[in-house]
């Protein structure tokens with residue numbers, strides 16, 4: 001009888017030492033000084049990441065993992081397709097549940113994790129699985145109450161993760177018992193663990209043991225993952241790296257921590273900016289041309305700077321509300337033609353309105369953030385273990401908004 005991995009987030013320990021040895025025995029190659037290190041997160045959880053104790057020149061190999069160790073969606077599909085194991089039925093059910101086919105790759109990885117879990121210590125990947133985290137703080141691992149303690153965008157993104165997980169879980173019901181036993185298919189906690197492993201560690205449609213140990217950086221990204229035509233994985237340095245530097249990838253948009261927070265469950269404090277949280281604007285094509293976009297409408301953490309897109313979108317909306325169609329058209333044309341002088345002129349004339357709208361938004365949002373955090377504090381952390389990261393998130397956003405508040409107040413004073 002083979003042993004199953006203990007996935008209990010409170011009791012199970014991650015066996016990193018055995019995983020390290022296993023990866024060497026499987027032929028994983030690493031640069032000199034490549035080391036897995038342990039650290040504590042901003043909410044007191046244990047996290048592992050990679051550093052180098054030796055210098056690494058730019059454009060040189062840091063890690064090699066052979067395709068035999070890697071899970072890819074194509075391989076999983078090829079392994080199980082056409083055997084009446086329910087894979088195709090599960091995909092159809094997912095589509096019916098509203099999960100688009102673009103998520104099927106991750107679904108295949110999710111199945112593969114469950115299959116290897118089921119194989120227990122007989123799985124060739126057992127040492128890797130037993131090294132993986134048991135506790136997650138991403139959207140799918142939150143309680144419904146947690147969403148009520150987060151601001152709208154990140155709350156919605158987190159809730160979407162939960163919905164996606166529930167749909168993945170539901171679709172297991174049509175997977176054949178010959179592939180996954182009833183015990184596995186009906187184990188929601190286990191499914192959530194498998195889902196979280198996939199969504200916090202996959203790159204595109206692959207899961208690569210050891211390459212999944214690299215943490216994210218917003219600014220100091222110094223490595224990159226490359227796959228060759230045979231799906232072997234190489235990690236390369238992007239520049240010269242000094243001893244004791246962490247080796248970090250970019251997981252995605254570095255300008256706004258909300259998406260990373262919802263998917264990966266960590267607060268990227270190195271993120272220079274955050275979305276300005278102006279949510280109640282209907283995205284017309286004109287507004288989108290002007291800059292209505294989560295990645296462009298930003299407030300900067302250190303300076304309180306506000307992007308031009310925030311001012312432009314607000315002004316455009318104000319002109320619309322005031323029925324000033326001619327000025328609106330003039331502003332739009334100036335924007336589209338790159339006529340900065342005309343834009344500036346219109347901005348000056350309406351500064352009183354844009355600045356007071358922005359000031360109201362920031363003041364109201366700061367109050368909302370305090371209310372959300374106060375709500376989070378009323379709950380027992382044992383029942384809602386993600387509360388600390390939610391509080392850290394809200395505090396981080398508040399710090400940025402306070403800087404912006406000071407900035408706007410200064411601008412308004414100068415204008416008066």
Ligand SMILES: C[S@@+](CC[C@H](N)C(=O)[O-])C[C@H]1O[C@@H](n2cnc3c(N)ncnc32)[C@H](O)[C@@H]1O
Pocket residue numbers: 041046047048049132133200201202212213214215216217263264265266267268
């Ligand atoms: C691909 S794994 C990286 C390895 C992981 N740290 C571990 O202990 O196994 C992604 C997870 O690492 C953590 N993580 C990655 N980058 C981070 C960062 N900059 N700050 C805090 N946690 C980070 C998050 O928990 C994320 O879900």
